[in-house]
Amino acid sequence: MARRWLVVTAICTAAFSPSAAGARQSPVDIARAYREAHGAEILDEFRSLLAMPNVASDSVGINENAAYIRDALIELGVDAELLRIPGAPPIVYGELAVPGATRTLGIYVHYDGQPVDSSRWSNGPWTPTLYTRAIDDGGTQLAFPKAGERIDPEWRIYARSAGDDKAPIGALLPVLRAFREAGISPTSNIKFFFEGEEEAGSRRLRQYLEGNRARLDDIDIWLFFDGPVHQSRRPLLTFGVRGVTGIEVTVYGSMRPLHSGHYGNWAPVPGQMLAALLATMKDEDGNVLVEGFYDTVEPLGELERAVLRELPDYDEELKRELGLLRTEGGGASLAERLLLPSLTVRGLASANVGALVRNIIPATATAALGIRLVKGNDPEQMKDLVEAHIRRQGYHIVREDPDRETRLRYPKIAKVTRSGGYPAARTAMDVPIVQQVIRATRRAAGEDLVLFPALGGSLPLYLFTDVMGKPALILPIANHDDNQHAADENLRVANLWYGIDLYAALLTMPPDSGGGG
C-alpha cells in the first residue's frame, strides 16, 4: 500500500552546511521559498486538518484524523500505515528510508486534542477561523487567503489543536512536499510516530512502543514536536519534561441538595468543607504543605545549572502580559519554579453560580487537582501523599459515591479518583547526536535559540528515554500564548513558518560533524 520516497537527487549534505551555502540554495532556503510561494495552500491544508474533531474518546473522529494523516504521508512518498491496538486510537506510523543514510530520526507528534467545552469558544473548536491577531488582543476575523495573497505572519488560526499538537503536522507536510518537488532527500532515515491519545494520558503508548520495538529500535534519537516556544517568542530546545498526574476529590454533604433556608446553618456545606480541605494543601505563597511533597526531587546537575543561568529573564514582561502583580513562590523565577512539582486546582464545581445559582446547599463539591512531577517523583507515590494528607484532615476516603450506611459511619467522606500519568524525564546534553540536533536547530532558529533543561509541561518522554533507552529532545514551534488546552486555542502563522524552517533544517542536518557547534 505504501510507496517509497522517490530519491530524485542525492544532495551532498556539505552543500547546505552554513559555510558552504553560497551559489546553491540550502534546503532551509528551498523550504522557505516554497512556503512563500504556497502560503495559502499550506494554510488551507492545515485548516482541513484542524476541521476534524480529535478528542481521543471520540473514536470516529480520531480514526478520521489518523486516516487523513496517513493518506497525506503516503501521498508524499512516506511508507505509512496505522498501527492498532483494539479500542485505542491508532498510531500513524511512517517510514522514509534514505539510501546511504546512517542515522535514523524518530519523529513524535500527537494528533489528538484536549476535550472541549464548546460554549466557551468564540467559534466552534473545529471550525478553523483566521484572525488578524489574538482575539483578546482585538484581532478581527478574516477569510482564509486565496493563492498568491499576502499572508501576515501575525495572523492567528483558531481551532482545537492548532497549537497542541497538529501544528507540527501542518508544518511537516509542506516541508516534505517542498523537498519532493525540489528533489531533495533527507540526510537521515525518518520514522514518523504520531500518537492519538496523548491528551487522554497516553494510556496505550507504552504498549505501542514495546509492541513495535523491532521497527523502532534503530532510531538513534527521538525528536518531539510538541509544546510552545519560549514566552519571549524565542525558539526553544528542551532536554526534559515534567511528569503529570492528578486526582479528583469530591466531598459530601446531605444525600440530596437541600433548601439553604430550611437547612442552612445546620446541614454541612460541601463547598465550605472542600475550601477548608484545599486551604490546608498550599500556603499563601503557593508552597505545597502536603507532607513529603518535595522530598524526592532530584537536584540539578552543573551543566543544567549553567543553562539555567543563561535563560532570558522574561518574567516581568510575562507578568505584564498575563496581568499578574503577584506570583507563587515569593518572587522566584518561572524557570526555577518549573523545576519543582506542582499542585494545581484545575477545576472546581458545586451546583451552579451566576444565572443558574439556586438557593440550595449542594449535595457535593468537587475539586480537580493537577500534579506536575519533576525528575525523582513517582506518580503513584505523589498521589499517595495527597491522599494521606486528606486522611489527616479527618476524611474517610472512598472510591465510589458513598451509600447511606457509609455516610452514617464517617463524619467526613471524600471520594478520591486517581488519574494515571507518568514520571518526568531528562536527556543528557553531551551526547554527539544531541549536539548535532542543537546545531541544526540553530540553523533555523539563529542565536535566539533558548536551551531549557526541562519544560514545565508534560509528555510521555520517559517511555522513550527510560523504557526505549534513547535520547529524546523536544523542539516546540507553537506560540506560548496559544491557549493550549483551553478555549480559543490558536497558532500564530509566524510559528507555523518557523516550524517549516526548523523541520527543513532537521531533516537535512549533516550526518556527523563532531565537536561543539
Add this chain to the structure above:
Amino acid sequence: MARRWLVVTAICTAAFSPSAAGARQSPVDIARAYREAHGAEILDEFRSLLAMPNVASDSVGINENAAYIRDALIELGVDAELLRIPGAPPIVYGELAVPGATRTLGIYVHYDGQPVDSSRWSNGPWTPTLYTRAIDDGGTQLAFPKAGERIDPEWRIYARSAGDDKAPIGALLPVLRAFREAGISPTSNIKFFFEGEEEAGSRRLRQYLEGNRARLDDIDIWLFFDGPVHQSRRPLLTFGVRGVTGIEVTVYGSMRPLHSGHYGNWAPVPGQMLAALLATMKDEDGNVLVEGFYDTVEPLGELERAVLRELPDYDEELKRELGLLRTEGGGASLAERLLLPSLTVRGLASANVGALVRNIIPATATAALGIRLVKGNDPEQMKDLVEAHIRRQGYHIVREDPDRETRLRYPKIAKVTRSGGYPAARTAMDVPIVQQVIRATRRAAGEDLVLFPALGGSLPLYLFTDVMGKPALILPIANHDDNQHAADENLRVANLWYGIDLYAALLTMPPDSGGGG
C-alpha cells in the same frame, strides 16, 4: 370581564364547626369527598399548570402561567385580573366578595419557580411525571391515572414548582370548584395575590403592594401558602421567616487560562485563592467567623421560647434520612440553628471537573454565597460585613472584571456582586385573628399541628408585616423532601390532599369565636 362568585347557598358557619358537625357534612368533608371523586381530574389540572415553564426571567413563559391561572380563577367565579408593572412578571390578582362577610383574608402564592439546570433532571423540569414514590427511594414512573382509578397518596409528581410554589394553586382550584358545585360560600372575603418573581428576589413586590394599597388595605390577615411542612411530615404553621440575601465572589489569576504545566507552580491558582478565602469565613463547626455577623440578632421572646420547647425532636431521624453523621453547630438542634443567620456556599465554579477537566490553571474561580437573616439583621449591612472580611484578607474589591491596569496594581482582586434580598419578619401569636387561623388549621391538621416561631426559608413577609402593617402567617403544604430549588423537585400526593383539606377549613373558618381554641 370577571364574574361574581355565585352564592347558591348561604351556609351558617356554625353548621360546620367541629362540635356541630353531625347530620350535615362540614366543608372540609365536602372538599374531601370531591377530591376522592375527582382525584384524576385534580392531578390532570395540576399537571397542565406544571407543564408551563415559569422562570421569572422568561417573560413569555411567565405571562403564559399568569394568564392560565387568571382564567382558571375567573372560571371559578373569582373576579380576577393581571396587575402589571412594565417589565415585571404580572401579579395574578383576584377578589371573591362574600355577602355579609366581615373579614378579608389575603392569600399569597407565587407561581414562578427557581431557574433550572435541565441536565440534572430525570425528566424535563416542565415535563410533569408521576412516580410511585421518591425517585431516589426507588420510585418507578407510572402514567397519570384515568378518572376513577385508585390514587396512592404516596405517589409523587415531579416538575419544577411542584412543591414551590404551584402546589397551593393545585389545591386551591379544586376547593373553589368543590364549594361552587356544592353551593358553599366562604366565610370571609378573599383576595388572591399570586406573585411571579419570588424566586428572582421579589424585586417589584413592594411596588405592587404599595401601588395597590387601596385594594389591599382591608385585608385583615395575610396567609402565605408556600414552603414545606415539618420534616416529620406533620403539618406546620409558622409565624415568621428568615430574610435572605447573597453575594457572589470571583477571584482572579492570569488574564487567560494557562497551561498547568508551563505555568504551574508560578502563576496564581484562582481555585486555591478562593478556597483560602472561604476557609477564613467559617470554622469547622459551621460558625461564621465574619466579624459582627451575629451582633444584630434579636433575642427570642418568652412565648416563642415556649413554642420552641414543644417542637418535636426530629433531628436524629432527619440525619438518618439525609445520610448525615455530623451537622454544623456542634450538635445544636436544627430549630435552634435556624434562629441564627447563616452563610452558605451555594455554588462553586472554576473551569471544569470530571470528563471536561483540562490541564489548565483557570483564569477565575467563583463562589456564590447565600446569606439567611434573622430578625434584627439588615441585608445591606450583612453584605457589608462579608465584604469587609474579604478586604481584611488582602483583597481589592471590584464590581466589574478588572482590566490589565487594575490587575497590575493589586496583588489580590475579588469581584463582589451583591444580590438584593430582604429582612426577616415575625407575627405576634396573641392577636385574635391569628388564633382563629390556628384553630381552623387544627380542624384540617388535627393535633399533629406543629407551631414554629420562624421558618428557615425566606419569603418577603416583611413587606406584609412591616410595610403593609398586617399580621401574616405561613401555612405550608409541600413535603419537606420535595427537592425544592433543586433538580427533580416533586410533590407528594398526600400533601396536595392536605392542601385541599386545609384551604377548605381556612376558607370557611367561623367569623370570630374569641378566646383560646
